[in-house]
Amino acid sequence: MNAASSRHLQRRLQLAFGVIVTVCTLALLYYVAQARQHVGADYTAMVTDVVRAQQDPVQLRQALESLVDGAAPPPLERLEALLWRIPRRIESLRRQLHRSDLAAEDYASLLEELERAADRLPVLEATVARWGQNAPEARSTEALLAQGLAVESDLAWAYSELNERLHQASADQRRLMERLTLAVGMLLALLVFAVGAVMLMLLRLHQQREAMRHQSRVDALTGLANRRRLQEAAEEAFARRQRHPSPLGLILLDLDHFKTINDAYGHPVGDGVLASFAATLQHQVRRGDIVARMGGEEFAILMPESDLEAGRLLAERIRLATRAMRLSGQAAGHRLTVSIGVAEAWDDEGFDGLYRRADQGLYHAKARGRDRIEAASTPRLSQAAKS
Ligand SMILES: Nc1nc2c(ncn2[C@@H]2O[C@H](COP(=O)(O)OP(=O)(O)OP(=O)(O)O)[C@@H](O)[C@H]2O)c(=O)[nH]1
Missing domain, CATH: 1.20.1330 (f41 fragment of flagellin, N-terminal domain)
Structure with a gap:
């Protein structure tokens, strides 16, 4: 772009x-x-x-x-x-x-x-x-x-x-x-x-501005989108959804006991683990999904055209892939796990609501023992559960 x-x-x-x-x-x-x-x-x-x-x-x-x-x-x-x-x-x-x-x-x-x-x-x-x-x-x-x-x-x-x-x-x-x-x-x-010099300057300025714009939307450590970029992508996806109704899923992920890696092997090793986990996420998602690092050891995946079930399947693939990750260097023996919350957008819901429910799912996954997935219910599923 x-x-x-x-x-x-x-x-x-x-x-x-x-x-x-x-x-x-x-x-x-x-x-x-x-x-x-x-x-x-x-x-x-x-x-x-x-x-x-x-x-x-x-x-x-x-x-x-x-x-x-x-x-x-x-x-x-x-x-x-x-x-x-x-x-x-x-x-x-x-x-x-x-x-x-x-x-x-x-x-x-x-x-x-x-x-x-x-x-x-x-x-x-x-x-x-x-x-x-x-x-x-x-x-x-x-x-x-x-x-x-x-x-x-x-x-x-x-x-x-x-x-x-x-x-x-x-x-x-x-x-x-x-x-x-x-x-x-x-x-x-x-x-x-x-005129040539002014034009060249304009082009350079434009390129610098574009580069800065790009940098301001990218997480420096992992190369993933950052929170701001995810927010923009979500707003675009919700706007598209209003014109052409379609499912929209969100996954929130948080590495388990990440502090222990930092404490045991040092911050630089922790950084390496975060970068490897980011690569694992990128490897699992489809084209069109937006993978972002929200901060610390917390990540998110926005999934246009994906419902809760698709989100749950992707989350499970990621959970297994994370467990299977072979860390290198000092952290080689460490078994990495991740807790995941999944949610699908309701019809009348904005990004904040979707995020809050995915976050609740993540909170429950942590609370119920980590290395697990908790999905927030959709109205459809709630209705089904009541009947
Ligand atoms: N190496 C590294 N560590 C980070 C970075 N950002 C945050 N952290 C560390 O991530 C750790 C997060 O710790 P906690 O919030 O206690 O979470 P946790 O240890 O993963 O425990 P649970 O989330 O409860 O499973 C802290 O030690 C932070 O210093 C980073 O960019 N690089």
């Missing part, structure tokens, strides 16, 4: 532990997947845009040089489209940078640099327009190149710096996420460990 309830608890704790480990593992896997997916995501799109924007100064320089070199047709439309695109690109980047997790002081100066370059674009645009309208001799190549290349170099420097900082921020973010993932993993492992 105890082992079964411990096993039951163990199975439930194992199941709960398994569920916790699975949930924690799934949570960790989900977290790692999410972290992988999102790490650097903030910056990836921005880096792509910056790389694209880095093409603008390159194309600006190429277009200006082609124009100055007198390429035919002059790349005026390409230049205009480029000059139209550059400020929009800068504005789009500015919005992305404001939305990002990057600290404003990390990019503010670069953004200012880009915006300053953008502010100079209308002047460059006007110079390009004039260049297209003027005759070749009236064109100012120097002014065009000076304005254009200044814008080109500012843009190229600012974009390159921005690219560098975004890469740096992305690497920092990845490192942070890796540390966070490690911390979350360790926390979950710690949680699993703590």
